[in-house]
Amino acid sequence: MRNFPLSRGTVSGILKGYVGLSLSVFTALYTGMLHSSSTNLLLFLAIGLPAVCLAMMCTVRPCTPSLEENSSERGRFLFIQISSVLLGLYLLSFTIVNSYVSLGDGITCLFFGIMVLFLLAPLAIPLKMTFFPASNEQTVGKIPSSGSLDHLSTGGQDKTEPLIATSSTNNLGNVQESDDVSDVEMLLAVGEGAVKKKRRPKRGDDFELHEALIKADFWLLFMAFFIGVGSGVTVLNNLAQIGIAVGVDDPTILLCLFSFGNFLGRLGGGAVSEYFVRTRMLPRPIWMTCTQIIMILAYLLYALGLSSTLNASTAMLGMCYGVQTSVMVPTVSELFGLKHFGTLFNFMLLGNPLGAFLFSGLLAGSLYDKEAAKQHPPFLDHSSTSCLGPSCFRVTFLTLAGVCSLGTLLSMILTRRIRPVYQVLYAGGSFRQPRTSIH
Secondary structure, rough: OOOOOOOOOHHHHHHHHHHHHHHHHHHHHHHHHHHHHHHHHHHHHHHHHHHHHHHHHHHHEEEEOOOOOOOHHHHHHHHHHHHHHHHHHHHHEEEEEEEEOOOHHHHHHHHHHHHHHHHHHHHHHHHHHHHOOOOOOOOOOOOOOOOOOEEEEEOOEEEEEOOOHHHHHHHHHHHHOOOOHHOOOOHHHHOOOOOOOOOOOOOOOOOEEEEEEHHHHHHHHHHHHHHHHHHHHHHHHOHHEEEHHOOOOOOHHHHHHHHHHHHHHHHHHHHHHHHHHOOOOOOOOHHHHHHHHHHHHHHHHHHHOOOHHHHHHHHHHHHHHHHHHHHHOOOOOOOOOOOOOHHHHHHHHHHHHHHHHHHHHHHHHHHHHHHHHOOOOOOOOHHHHHOHHHHHHHHHHHHHHHHHHHHHHHHHHHHHHHHHHHHOOOOOOEEEEEEEOOO
């Protein structure tokens, strides 16, 4: 978010899109190279992933971003998006073929090697910029130690944020709480020594966590995200049982369909929200509203328990699930600033495990066990039995559909509340850095 402040939705979609593809990547790794060995998979997760993360840590660093539109930067983003889509299609195709035809070890290794090449494709961009630098590209350096975006290099000259906001940012202040003291009065009070602590931040300023927790917008976004991802992860956690209930023995294809839909939702949600926020100044949460309406339809299809609609509803739900995350990330940065973005973002992410605990563990798990107990004699061990038929998850899906109706209403309220803010932030067709908090 700091390195690409003008392309927040696009960056969020790409990064979160690869997270969505990871399910298919790990499934292919497990069934192919690890020969479906749970022990080998656990060793890889315990040793391999931390080793990769430690090796890549040094490459992630804050840089001085460009505050001007750059056609070459858009081209690089497009290259990453295309390569990731090709990777997703490749993984989906291989999974479907592998589910019907038994492939030998040689073909599996070849597939895995091609998959690794697709994963490494984005490295072509820094390699090209290093060995074939363009003459008109600006040198990218580290940001000041303070981490502030107030002093950024634009066109070779330092541009400092003025203490008194411009007319555009004054318009942003006009859509905030009416009881806040005006900037001019605050500046005069600070100059006279009458005020010792900073004013309350407004939407677009840098918020600390305790300041954001008292804002209605923060909780509206959290609840909408909690409902969207919490209900979606419930289906993901129970996808094998859902498939068995309608007569699908192998859930591998369902997992890959959900993963591919999740990837498309994350990638597309970031790109689409970025386009409409620039051209129409539409707040990003409006896409949370649209996708939660589609999620209601998907849950109703699940409640019918038809095997003919299972694949379509799984892919559709995975796509909507992905949009929720990719839209939430830039929204937090735009409404509550970048200074404490990590803390605010991770607090929002609590909605995922909280939703899994409430909707998946308590709701779906308990209802599934009760229905399984009805189908089997009391003297059998219910822990080893499965529930069959649409009734296993019908009440769960109808409940999730009702919960998503509430999430749709909350995201609509949030969209209406913050639309004036987006009309100011993106009035010029690109993100306009708001004023920082006055101390």
